[in-house]
Amino acid sequence: MPYTAVIILQYGGADLTRQCIDSLLEVNSAPVKFIVVDNASPETDAPDKIHDYIRERFPHSYLDTDTSFRLTNDVTLPAATLVRSGTNRGYARGNNIGIRLAFDDPEIDSILISNPDIIYTRNIIPKLKVDAFLQHDSALVGPVLYRPGETAPHPSTGRHPVNLADLTRINFRLLRPPRDVIERTYIDIPVNAGMLPIELISGGCFFVLKEVFQKIGGFDPGTWLYYEENILWERISQLGLRNYIDTSTSAIHLIGETINRRPRFPIVKAGLESQRHLVKTYFRPRFFRRLLYDLSVSWSYSILYLRNLLRK
Numbered sequence: 001m002p003y004t005a006v007i008i009l010q011y012g013g014a015d016l017t018r019q020c021i022d023s024l025l026e027v028n029s030a031p032v033k034f035i036v037v038d039n040a041s042p043e044t045d046a047p048d049k050i051h052d053y054i055r056e057r058f059p060h061s062y063l064d065t066d067t068s069f070r071l072t073n074d075v076t077l078p079a080a081t082l083v084r085s086g087t088n089r090g091y092a093r094g095n096n097i098g099i100r101l102a103f104d105d106p107e108i109d110s111i112l113i114s115n116p117d118i119i120y121t122r123n124i125i126p127k128l129k130v131d132a133f134l135q136h137d138s139a140l141v142g143p144v145l146y147r148p149g150e151t152a153p154h155p156s157t158g159r160h161p162v163n164l165a166d167l168t169r170i171n172f173r174l175l176r177p178p179r180d181v182i183e184r185t186y187i188d189i190p191v192n193a194g195m196l197p198i199e200l201i202s203g204g205c206f207f208v209l210k211e212v213f214q215k216i217g218g219f220d221p222g223t224w225l226y227y228e229e230n231i232l233w234e235r236i237s238q239l240g241l242r243n244y245i246d247t248s249t250s251a252i253h254l255i256g257e258t259i260n261r262r263p264r265f266p267i268v269k270a271g272l273e274s275q276r277h278l279v280k281t282y283f284r285p286r287f288f289r290r291l292l293y294d295l296s297v298s299w300s301y302s303i304l305y306l307r308n309l310l311r312k
Contacts, residue, residue, distance in 0.1 A: 007112070062079065069101075077102075226274045234278075
């Protein structure tokens, strides 16, 4: 029976990764292979903790390796693989390490991208897999996400994409500290409304058939942090496909503590660089619109630099 690769990108927080895997194993009935990519965690013992965990959980089928590892001659992955990255490659390239291994494993036919801070309370993989096969135009399929103890779907479940005018406006307003690094245009998610077409699906938890993700090309390695979901949507829409939320299934998203903190200078800068890649590669605006956007980026960098100096 084909396997689903569950790819978890870890940057510290080994306890969260273990909790995520434990929760999925408790409710899951589908054949899965776990691929944990440690993205040069600042807690240097984080990958060792995961090594000890997978050795205990999967004593007869685990692998601890680095980013040079390749699958050859129809060799397949074990039940759990830890990949140690010597550098922080960001969200897109970090996930692509695990995605590449999943692409090369002939036993894997689908992929679940999961943040470590996802807790699984339902058997979602079989349901999302059926959704992906039956919905002929589907690309990414995800569950409804909830915060612990809340009964209303969390806005991170799905969003509208941003356009060039949105980005230009965001950049010019940076004199007033933004609530978040990027603009997020959320939508209301009705419960038990069947398959809901959506543009931007949460990068924290989504399912995709391997052959579809191969057509999409995985994540764009041109970004380091933020706007990955917007770029995925650009690629998906070019293929004539759509994303869906299955409103009959769900997962818990703890959402990292840093989300509610004031964005740090390097994080905001990384968001701007990813934003520029989105505009240059996918929007390709005409001269005057691009000029106005470029001015907004220059303004943003100036304000960020001044704010950083004042903090010092």
